[in-house]
Amino acid sequence: MAEAITDRQVVTVLRPFVRATTPLLSALRESDPLGLVRRVLPSATRPETKALPASTGDAEDAKALATVDRSRREKLLDGLESLKVPGTQAWSEMTVTERDNWWVNRVGRFTVLLASIPGLGGALADRLPIQDALATAGQGLLLSAMAAEHGITDQADRVRLIAAVLFDRHIDPDLAAGKDDHLTREQEDATTAELTGDLDESARKHGKITVKAATNTLWRFGRTLYALGDELDKRPQGRFYHKAVGLLPVVGMAADYLGERSALKRAAKKARRWLDAHPAPTSA
CATH class of the missing domain: 4.10.860 (DNA Excision Repair, Uvrb; Chain A)
Structure with missing residues (x-):
């Protein structure tokens, strides 16, 4: 039997992950030609x-x-x-819940389809960890976006949010902040840089973050979360019938897509409850 994953190990994985979501979310936010x-x-x-x-x-x-x-x-x-996209007058007039829903759709279209691709292989692909890792990465990306819309800017708070929603972990605030952690700041910086390497290279070469770079980054996110092993099974899942049809070749991709969309919405609902219970501090 594998050793149980500790809260400290979860934090070690999530801290650089949370930092790395920022530039990817910026790319998804700014992908419209408005500016x-x-x-x-x-x-x-x-x-x-x-x-x-x-x-x-x-x-x-x-x-x-x-x-x-x-x-x-x-x-x-x-x-x-009048378009409901970041930076517009219509966006500023949207409620936080409406912005959350916008992110579910924006992140969902990008991550859910990619996470469902292994379904083309049917049961064989589903036995591999790649789908859960990618889907978990997509859910974590969504939670970081929602945290920003709710005014949660502190990295430790975002770590606690993701740990609570995806892994049912109630992380101590000091631990989430990286205090007394064996992972040094230099190591965390290096891991973050590795996760965002494709984004940085794309920005240098093309002056923007390409779809290929964003896709490669999500794969990197999935690989780093794979270190959490069986914890990935705790994330919000789709309906039981999505899983059943997902075992079939070819049509399994469609079932996996619908299942991951359902799971993403469940993650959003769970996140809203956590965010309501842990509101962002108000400035004096």
């Missing part, structure tokens, strides 16, 4: 960038064109502001 449109549109249609008119008639045409351009730009920006 780019805001930067490009005003300069691209300024009247002063146009050639000087050759006659009074041309000047009037240029002025009319500039007015049309300005009107279209304003309408487009108004439309963008």
Whole structure:
């Protein structure tokens, strides 16, 4: 029988994991083109960038064109502001619960499909740890996003949240903060850097985080969580019928996808209860 995983081991794995979720969540948050449109549109249609008119008639045409351009730009920006995505007026007016649900969908579309791919192999793939590791990583990513929306910025609090929701662990705050931990700051920094290596390289090469880099990062997350062994079985799961159909080849992928979507929603509900019981401290 394998030795039981201790709270300290859980914290050792989760601290760098929580730190590494920040840049990946930023990529998922900023993947919409809103900021780019805001930067490009005003300069691209300024009247002063146009050639000087050759006659009074041309000047009037240029002025009319500039007015049309300005009107279209304003309408487009108004439309963008109505979208419920981070950085817009509509986003600022959303409730915390609505933002939580947005993250369930955003993280879910990215992580759940990837976690369900092993279902293509049916029962054989399900006997491997890869699916649970990826699904747990996706749930942990969601919980970090929800923590931010609820005002939880402290790394230790996020560690406690993930440990409670995914592993039914009630971690001591001092332990979650890394006090008196055998894992040195340098080791934690190195592990975090390894987890985010693909994101950093993508940002250097492409000026952004690509889908490939994000996918590779989630795989890294899954591998690091695999160190927790049987603890992965404690995470919120899908319905029993998802598991049954998931044993079948080919159609198992669809069942696994639906099952992981259900599990992600369960994790979100459990997280809300924890966050309600542990609200973020209010500033004086």
